[in-house]
Amino acid sequence: MSQLRGDYKSVWTSLSTTKEDAYMVVSGYTDEDKFTADAEDTLDIIRETIGVRPTDTFLEIGCGVGRVGRVLSPFVQEWIGCDVSPNMLGIAKRRLLGLTNTRLQEVSGYDLQPIPDNSVDAVYTTVVFMHLEEWDRYNYVLEAKRVLKPSGRFYCDNVDLASKEGWKVFEESRTKFPAQSRPAQISKCSTQPELEAFLKNAGFADVRVAGRLDFWAYAWGAKPAS
Secondary structure (H helix, E strand, O other), X not given: OOOOOOOHHHHHHHOOOOHHHHHHHHHOOOOHHHHHHHHHHHHHHHHHHOOOOOOOEEEEEOOXXXXXXXXXXXXXXXXXXXXXXXXXXXXXXXXXXXOOOEEEEEXXXXXXXXXXXXOEEEEEEOOOHHHOOHHHHHHHHHHHHHHEEEXXXXXXXXXXXXXHHHHHHHHHHHHHOOHHXXXXXXXXXXXXXXXXXXXXXXXXXXXXXXXXXXXXEEEEEEOOOO
């Protein structure tokens, strides 16, 4: 491997030197209409799990090029997009032009500094955990709890290893690349029990998990009120 998987800033900056490269590594395609349609599908899932309120300040972990932020921000008071890659954030800035309630923040890849404690109403991360080591997934769950206000909500997802299609992703990655040639950004699945364990051990309340399309595992919960 030419790059270490855990060197997230280096990996994701090098993968997003052009808009086309960034779109491909985020979604596997460059069609803007499909990009928007998929983002709206994600918005529906967020609505169904943690809800979207007009008074909310929302924060996204791993916002990439602002795929979801562009469709979510009109429905909330403020949307904050955090990402490790300055290239991704540069593209996101252009895509979010005209949306006056959006803010972008470069982060280290391991935490949400400099977002203050108890400052946002909802945190979500989508199609990001697959690119992180398990310890770093959990670090972000802990960071989400830190920055959330009391009773704030958190949502995360990943490809479900226990599903039929998720196992196919696992097998394709296992067989396609020799051990020493696996790309640093290669997808790694989760399970519903893993995501549930992260949220419960981080101290979230009312933790729930679900699956969708025999592919995705979701988890969501709330920061205790006190």
